[in-house]
Amino acid sequence: MSDTPRRPPLMPLDEALARLLDRAAALGRTEVVSTFDADGRVLAQDAVSALQVPPNDNSSMDGYAVRAADVPAAGTVLPVTQRIAAGHAGVPLVPGSAARIFTGAPMPAGADAVVMQEDTEALDGGAQVRITAVPTAGQWVRAAGEDVTRGAVILRCGERLSPASLGLAAGIGLAELQVAARPRVALFSTGDELVMPGAVPPEQMKPSAIYNSNRFFLRALLLRLGCEVNDLGIVPDDRAATVAALSAAAQDNDLILTSGGVSVGEEDHIKPAVEQLGTLDLWQIAMKPGKPFAYGSIASPSSRRDAPNVGTPPLPPRQAGGEPGRSTVCHFMGLPGNPVSSFVTFLLLVRPFLLKLQGATQTEVPALRLRADFDLSRPDRRREFLRARRNDRGGLDLFTNQSSGVLTSTHWADGLIDHPAGSTIVAGDLVRFIPLSELLA
Amino acid sequence: MSDTPRRPPLMPLDEALARLLDRAAALGRTEVVSTFDADGRVLAQDAVSALQVPPNDNSSMDGYAVRAADVPAAGTVLPVTQRIAAGHAGVPLVPGSAARIFTGAPMPAGADAVVMQEDTEALDGGAQVRITAVPTAGQWVRAAGEDVTRGAVILRCGERLSPASLGLAAGIGLAELQVAARPRVALFSTGDELVMPGAVPPEQMKPSAIYNSNRFFLRALLLRLGCEVNDLGIVPDDRAATVAALSAAAQDNDLILTSGGVSVGEEDHIKPAVEQLGTLDLWQIAMKPGKPFAYGSIASPSSRRDAPNVGTPPLPPRQAGGEPGRSTVCHFMGLPGNPVSSFVTFLLLVRPFLLKLQGATQTEVPALRLRADFDLSRPDRRREFLRARRNDRGGLDLFTNQSSGVLTSTHWADGLIDHPAGSTIVAGDLVRFIPLSELLA
Secondary structure (H helix, E strand, O other): OOOOOOOOOOOHHHHHHHHHHHHHOOOOOOOEEEEOOOOOOOOOEEEEEOEEEEEOOOOOOEEEOOHHHHHHOOOOEEEEEEOOOOOOOOOOOOOOOEEEEEOOOOOOHHHHHHHHHHHEEEHHHHHEEEEOOOOOOOOEEEOOOOEEEEOOOEEEOEEEEEEEHHHHHHHHOOOOOEEEOHHHHHHEEEOOOOOOOOOOOHHHOOOOOOEHHHHHHHHHHHHHOOOOOEEEEEEEOHHHHHHHHHHHHHOOOEEEEEEEEOOOOOOOHHHHHHHHEEEEEEEOOEEEOOEEEEEEEEEEOOOOOOOOOOOOOOOHHHHHHHHOOOOOOOOOOOOOOOOHHHHHHHHHHHHHHHHOOOOOOOOOOOOEEEOOOOOOOOOOOEEEEEEEOOOOOOEEEEEOOOOOOHHHHHHHHOEEEOOOOOOOOOOOOOEEEEHHHHHHH | OOOOOOOOOOOOHHHHHHHHHOOOOOOOOOOOOOOOHHOEEEEOOOOEOOOOOOOOEOOOOOEEEEOHHOOOOOOOEEEEEEEEEEOOOOOOOOOOOOEEEEOOOOOOOOOOOOEEEEEEEEHHHHOOEOOOOOOOOOOEEOOOOOOOOOOOOEEOOOEOHHHHHHHHHHHOOOOOOEOOOOOEEEEEEOOOOEEEEOOOHHHOOOOOOOEOOHHHHHHHHHHHHEEEEEEEEEEOOOOOHHHHHHHHHHHOOOEEEEEOOOOOOOOHHHHHHOOOHEEEEEEEEEEEEEEEEEEEEEEOOOOOOOOOOOOOOOOOOOOOOOOOOOOOEEEEEEEEEOOHHHHHHHHHHHHHHHHHHOOOOOOOOOEEEEEEEEEEEEOOOEEEEEEEEEOOOEEEEEEOOOOOOOOOOHHHOOEEEEEOOOOOOOOOOEEEEEHHHOOEE
């Protein structure tokens, strides 16, 4: 009698991603934060401008505001009839005169150009000015509303905020912004071989033990995505304890994330425990590194057991009531245990999932096409994500050891080459390169 | 009599940057943080491995460890004499037998290959195994030390840590890391026209007033660079108060940063106040946006007045004593007030300066060469940093309004085109593109 597992068909990465995103209904919980503290968060309502920026025509230089027609030739001398600093309104310009003006100050009515002060000479202690360059109408004048027009949507619901977004929001007077609440993610560790750094010094490590590295980069990646991380430590190696721990975690978290222990044929307690509490699918994804991947869900006590909240409409513009909404399901994701596989599957699958949970409209990272400065002669039946780095010549170098156990490759690299299954690379070929700076943002 | 300022010569950007970096002696203050919390910080000592990773030859698959020579043909049946899970050491392999083995588990002595379980059939409830594919020696075996060799420097002093670095550090057992202390930066606002968002609603804004946007993106950018930000708010518009505020700030901060108020010919209290307390140079940099830039220094009370601590050796591997070192000077930087100028000069000048204060060895961002999908027919006498965005065709689009007052351009863009002075662009040209994802990291 044979109990051999069959070799499962591989699932294309795009299909795995589509299935995950399909399950990643926006959590719908929002909160209001100071614009100062909103960097990296996902906006939960459109930001509409109630004013125009700048509010009026103003000078983009320190100099003199004039009517261009009053300066027909270089050397023209005009009386200086007023002085306008930023933040102060002038009076209408007396025809045939100039107004001393500073950067950002509103143009006086009747003036249509600014002469920068380097093109002037102040005379009589500033009572008059000689203009040494003939101005053209409109020069060094910033038009009212050239940055933002009244009623314009300057930031869209679902945008991930950056420093520039915060500046824009502040510029239209928004001191606070409504953003998606932080997803709550529980981080589980499994694996008898794992030891926490600090628990045992290197020289006393058992030969079969290794330090837990995945938990460190996974936590950092989660924090970069705006998540609140609940580190649940090592789950006791016992079925009932595992069920209890998962069940408790499912009440307080939107996602339980683990690495290791979910390959085909591995015996551990996470898999049956998740299945007892909800559902679990083991996928074999056609990607390298990162074949085994588990997705499941555990119903929250307050909700139906059988239905994940898929198909919910996107994050509403504003949630009724002050009490944040609760998701009806806690998602479960099991990453492969090999560090590089864990790192890469996080970036390509978990990252977009967590952004979508926050209602982000942009979950994909655009690839560049760059020149490979190496050969890759062995095709693989899986789509590969090769650790590579840009060199001084604008091409890409490949890390020498692409083993999924070599975490050094992810540290050395500044991007991943998205390399199609069954193909080779000859130096000079253009390849798809996904910068880590974008994936880590 | 003329009191006209002369048109100052423009300083090349590279010279301005070199001058700043020359003054940016590493602060030398370090602290020890949990490896969990070290993302984004600058490492202050080399991380050297006291062990090899992985510690021993181990299986990269779930399957059976065998001696390849014992399986001369497909269909060979071997007795299964032991079971080795990750974290557990096996015993030497009995010749002519197989060991059930799981991913990450150490190879038993005498075995030289792993047969993945998909290429096997378990017989007799697991007492025997039929091997359906002939193995080659070394297959699915990860070599001891293939990731990290004992004694290897895995992270270098001066490296800015990323999630992958944290994983590597944890992997060699480091629970804590010595990193550069956070630079302390005081943020000043100047400008009578500025109103804080929230202080006055949009419909009640005076026509000459604008909301302070610079402070919001500057603060967010400083936080991304690992700084501690001390927001000093609006400085009172009075000479003595300004001197007092700057003097106090200089004692508690490494850098005082302001935007606006330092152009040629502008009258404000910051400039004479800094000059009274230390030195101030006003530069006209040959860049667009961002011409005016001020660099100065204010001596701390405990130090000499005249000498910034330039030329100090790089951050020492470990600081003697627990008391953090004090810099002998507080730097002062005045950015232009136009939002885009402020944003761009921060990224190109202040960012590398602050990284160098932390002892970072890498302060530059490598540019890409991408295709311009637009024409730029008007050359400028200054080197330009054009706000641009990658399109679906792999080329670059230009934001329509490149005015230094239009902050929207920095929000729309995903990078800056570094465009040489005096040149034009024709669609199809390759241009230097600096991704914002790298500059904002």
